[in-house]
Amino acid sequence: MLEFELIIREVERLYEKEKSLRRKIMLETAIKSLKDYAKEIASR
16 A cells, blocks of 8 residues: 555645646546555555
8 A cells, every 4th residue: 555655645746736627637547546456445
């Protein structure tokens, strides 16, 4: 689970620095998917 938290934090950091709306949307989608996947793994 720690690996996912680190990855999510890094993607969130990239999101904050990004200026392109298209890339922000892509990163936002990636963050949501990673969080959902981490929750799924944690519930097993």
